[in-house]
Each structure stands twice: as C-alpha cells, then as structure tokens.
Amino acid sequence: MSFEDLSARYGMSAAHSEVVQACELVKPCKTLDMGCSNGRNALYMAQRGFEVTGVDRNAQAIEMLRQIAVQEGFEDLQALVYDINEANLGDDFDLIVCTVTLMFLEPSNVSAVLQDMQAKTRPGGYNLIVCAMDTAENPCPMGFPFTLGSGELKEAYEGWEFIKYNEDLGTMHNGARLQFATMLARKPE
Template sequence: MSADLNQKYGLNPAHSEVVSACQLVKPGLALDMGCSTGRNALYLAQQGFTVTAVDINPSAIQQLQSVVDQEGLDTLTPRLYDIAEAGLDTDYDFIACTVTLMFIDAAKVEAVLADMQQHTCVGGYNLIVCAMDTLDYPCPMNFPFTFGEGQLSAAYKGWDLVKYNEDVGTMHNGARLRFATMLARKAA
C-alpha cells in the first residue's frame, strides 16, 4: 500500500483532528460519517483501523470504492448511507464526524448524536468537528445546522471529554468560522 493514498489519489490530507485522535485511539472498528471521497477513511485504514465509510453522495462513494478496489483494501468498506436517518446497525470503537453535521437538517442532529453514542463501544470514542454560530462569532455561511455555545459538550454528558474547544478555525475553502471540536470517550 502506498505511504499516502490521499496524495496518490489527489485527495486532501486527513482532517488534522482525525490525525491527532489517532495518537490516542487504538485501531479497531471505525466509522467515517460523511466520508465524501474518503480522505479520513483512507487515513484510518492506513493506521490499522477496519473502516466503514458512509456518505449520501453516490459519486463520492463510487470514487472511494474505486480507490479501495485499485489498492486491494479489505479493511475499508464504502457505503451509501444518509447519516440523518440515524439508523446505524453496528457498534464502533471510533466514530469520526468531521465537518459533516452542519450539512444535515437541524431537526435531525439530536437523533444523529444519540445514534452515534448508542453505537459506540464502551471505551470507544466519538470525534466531532462542526461549525458554530454564536453572538460573538456569527457563522459566515448559511449551513442547515450549527452548534451554539456549549451545545456539543452538553450532548455528551457522562462521557469523558478528552478534548473540547470552541475555537475559530479555517475551512478548506478559506472561510473563517468558529468550530466545536470534541474527542469524547464513552465511559463504562
């Protein structure tokens, strides 16, 4: 397997928070929610995870499947799935959901978070990075959903917040906005 599949296939590098989480999270069953063309899923597979990568976009899933086929990756399964359905059917050690929640219907986010939590193994992790809209830093983009201050951490009461911040960051398109960033571990 190539040292960096993302580079080989012209994809953006894995999200910095996914790379950072891999310093702590031991390889196991992983879910990449809203995988697009697979930048995080490919990285996780290269780190030793068995990855299910889901997205609502059929052409993104086809593109990722093509990479999987060309590389003979038996530890990465791309699947067409609408995360807004909140209907996961497997338990995972690590669920990554980076810059994805802000693209789904706000009315569905609570169910999606509950579904992620329910399908995380005890001792497993959820990684979430999502846009925020706050009085002091209004979101410059019109996403269907954004977190308010403290909303993400409140949704994970009872979990160990390994990392949590609500800092201003830059999207891949250069837009500056505030993000809720969390790596949380499911307590026993």
C-alpha cells in the first residue's frame, strides 16, 4: 500500500517534505520522531523500513498511532507519551526528526532539548529540524512560544556536517507564510 493510501485511510496529511527528502539520503535506521502527533512522519518512515519511535505529549494522538501500527502490522513502530520539554531522551538513535515541533516548546527548554538530541544521536547519525523563525526581515505572523533567530540553529550545531541548511520562506499547512530554519546535519564519527 502506498503512503498516500495509508494516510488517506486514517485522515492524515502527507509526510513532511523534509522527512521524505531525508529518507532518500539516510538508510533505514533506528529513528526518533519528536512531536509525532498522530504519526504521519513516523508511519512514512516505518513503511520505508526505519525502526521508529514516535513521541508526543498528546496521549490521544499516541494511542491513535499505536492502533494504526497494530492494524497495519508495523512491528518496528513504537509510540510513547513523552513531553519533549523534559529534554531527557532515554535511548540513542541514528536519526532524530523534529519538524515543526520546537516552536511549541517552552522557550527556556529549547537549548536543553537541542543538547539532548545531539547527545542521544549516535556518531555518524543525523538530526533533521524544521523550526519557525522570527527575524527583522520576516517577523513571524504566528504566536508560537518559541522561534529561532538568524543563524541560531546553525550555531547550535557547530562541529556537525550540514547536509542541508537554509533559512527560507515557506508556507505552513494553514497557508501562513513564514521563515523556517531547515537543517539536516550529521554528527561527527
């Protein structure tokens, strides 16, 4: 079954375009989807052979993802209730995906969350982040608790190899235009 059919069956939107692109570059591996919600990205990656753990603090979304995983036979997909603000990932991963999630965190916790993501990424592993920005040129039109400034994400990943990095304008699923920091970075071995 195609992912389009799978997502249509459960009323989900398509996997994030950056996740789709990352799956073309990164071989299936042990993966964490932070802020997975009902699992569109986790399911996309699981369908491509990734061993995925999806975490979100929304217990209803996690239960929905668990049910889908069982119904569709995704044995390598685990869904856990976890508040990302805790910055205390218990396991190590080869790929950590965090798309449009950081901006909903408590701002004072974001630095610790990024440090924890880096610490829990195995050598040679990857972090994929997409986060809204608020800059003088492109003020964020949405009231997110947290946004990145120019160069802030790149600075937080100093010493990593940037496979992709940009701070381009983009469109949210609701049609809002804003600037995003988008990064796929590889941890040194």
